[in-house]
Amino acid sequence: MVAGTFKESTDWQGAGWAFSVWAAHFSALWGASSAFPVDPAARWIALVATVLALAALALVWRRRRDIGGGFVLPLALGLSAVAILFGALPALVG
């Protein structure tokens, strides 16, 4: 039960940003692999996008960690980071 206060205590907006970074990363990877299906450029773009996405997640954490709200933001960032790394694997081994 949540009681007592009438102020939202969870950073749902931060969680939304975390997943948006994943979505942007996925779009970049797929776009590159479609535009350059047999060109190594697609793999390089994937690597750069992955680094940028992880940096963006770090930025979200830095900007919003003070808002508080328990485990939701760290978990969202963690889930997003795992999905980003897992999603980038095919660029390395595919």
Place this chain on the structure above:
Amino acid sequence: MSETGFDHALYDRFPTQGPRPEGELEELERIWCKPTGWQLLTAVNNNYIGIYYVGTAFLFFLLAGVLSLGMRVQLAAPMQEFLPLETYNQFFTMHGTVMMFLFAVPMVEAIGVLLLPQMLAARDLPFPRLSAYAFWAYFVGGLLFFCSLFVGLAPDGGWFMYPPLTSIAYSPGINTDFWLLGIGFIEISAIAGAIEIIVGVLRTRAPGMTLSRMPIFAWAMLVFAVMIVVAFPSVILGTLLLELERAFNWPFFDPTRGGDPLLWQHLFWFFGHPEVYIIFLPAAGLMSMMVATIARTELVGYRLNVLAIIATGFISFGVWAHHMFSTGMPRVSTGYFSAASMAVSLPAGIQVFCWIATLASGRIRWSVPALFVVGGLLVFVMGGLTGVMVGMVPFDWQAHDTYFIVAHLHYVLIGGMVLPMFGAFYYWFGMTSARPLSERLGGWVFWLIFSGIHITFLPMHLTGLMGMPRRVYTYLPDRGLDLLNLVSTVGAFVIAAGVLLFVVDLFRNFRFSAEEEAGNVYGGGTLEWLPTGLYSTRSIPLVRSREPLWDDPGLARRVEEGRYFLPGSATGLRETLITSPINAEPQYLQIMPGPSPWPLAAAVGTALHFLALTVQAYGFSLVCGLVAVACVLRWLWETDRPLKHEEADVGAGIVLPVAITGPSSHGWWALNTLMVVMGMIAFMAVFAYLYLYGIHPEVWIAPPPLWQSGLVAGLAAAALGLAWASRAVLARSPKGVFPGQGPWLLAALGSGALAASAWLNWTGWQDAGLDAAASGQGATVFALAAFQGVCAAIAVIMAHYLGYRSGRGLLTGPANVTLDIVVRFIGYVALQGLLTALVVRFFPGG
């Protein structure tokens, strides 16, 4: 800290003390009176529209189920002749189409319309007439679409309608057109419902119901509606493009002229796979609500569950091409989609573990909803496991288009949506009926359906792995398939027996009531179990927890005594409280429209417009379209009138404004959501353009000259400026004073500039030698230009409607809702035109 400036100390005034004024409740009952006779057709409040909606969706479930029985009889033995080949093709196409488009999505939307206002303790959803329009459009359009089966004109190309099979060369009849125009139209109805739900969940929650106190079903419906807004434009665009190809020979999907049939698959599955989660998430929300009540404890991991719902919503948009593994996509691309397909099982798994943990930590009271919840969980997990299997590319190559996939998708959809739906029927039946459903018969219903599912679909895994392809109307004997198919057919009839028993129970016990309902049979703790009338709850409570009825047993009595917000009608009209999106702080009082025949008339006009297009009766179609537009304008005419009250006491001496304009208003939110829909259509059209360029760059020609592009862009920019000026002129007018004809004339000039820009865009490409029927470039460029033209035409109609209102003195300063909507729409269309025109003129061919 307050989100809106509302002083939280004012909440201490609740519950109020002392006697309530005499006649307060009676006035509320008079304002929200019960419709009788023909008035039932004009009712707009959620109790009626919700029931109509649920009933119609269930009817389509039964009809599609009958089709599946026909198919199973045909397949019960090899070389059967129960259904001819053509009829079988129509049956499986209609079964899939009706289940996905006319049953699953409308059913969850219907349950949302029915439950959400009571769950959020709102008087109604914020746009009741839009709900009514969405329902009637779906009802009329859906029935007309289904009737195509009785005249042999039902679509027969599969529920995904892949070209080239569905191109005019291979499907010359109008069967395919029925699907394309019928489904495209019904999706518009789904989007209307989604806009209603987004604004309803974010803006009409009871005060104090912060996001983390929202019932989890409301979270699920919010994510569901956002997903509809993002995903459905893709299939609407796809159906329009395929219809344009069939009607006017524009080669979007014809590879000999620079098109590509795989473009259809991308557009379709960008909608089609999120569709699975669009169906599953609301049902998961229902499961989460029921699990807590069944286990008689709070849901374990509420925030985790919400996070999983949001994560599922996002990741489900990265899995669409796993339906296309066997089309020869680049290898790395298939890897990305395979990874995302497996990643999406993570949030789904979180939800499942939350449910199991809740059941394990509570004291389960076995009832029919409990059976359906546990059964649904089991079946869904089985379907999810085979989902991970087909997410692996090599396995998918083997299983693709076999009965293994049929088994997988039925396990997922039945476990993830159908069984929770039946559980929800039993659980929430007492909210709308004077008598509950029978627990004894319900047990039989569950066991028949549950066992029938396994008897039917478990053998299909084997028939699939043994090589039996989907969508074939018969098979040869002595291939080891005979017995397995016979067992599946028996299972289908076992399911049918369970559903039939449910229908019998329904007829025995359903007695619609909004006042004397059976009530909280299973002991739920959320607000929908407060005593209600057609006005929803007598007063709107202050929410302090997630299960207020469990935590505060006296709440129901105090709500019924009128001790909270809006204990009566503050203005003598239908109204509800609009609250802020995060903390649910009271912001203003919304005046709600009452019953009206115009949503029904507009829906019939729209349905006939699309039907007439299907049979190429273009004149009649135009008339019906104009009738629909006139009906919509007529229903809007009664809204946004000068008000007697500028402020009202909403309870305990708290005074709020009555209806406002600008970013805090619910209309602003709805228009923004509509703009997202339009933006997604434009975005997907640009994607189609770029995709075809990537496939066939050799057919691309040079764009119109630079000066012509400058003219198109300049006119769009002028429209943007005129729209801004229109609002600025009105803002200078004192409160309640008529500003003259200036504001609407500026808006009209802006819409004219839009129309001129669209016209020049079109003719510029024609002069550059581009032919819509000659190449993929021509088809996509002119499709984008046509879309922009339609948007500009709507802007012109809106500006003239504004002028008519201005002529009647209904447009007063310094801000006006209608003007605000019209000029923001013009501004949006101008920006859209500017961006799309410049992209296709300068990139990538330029």
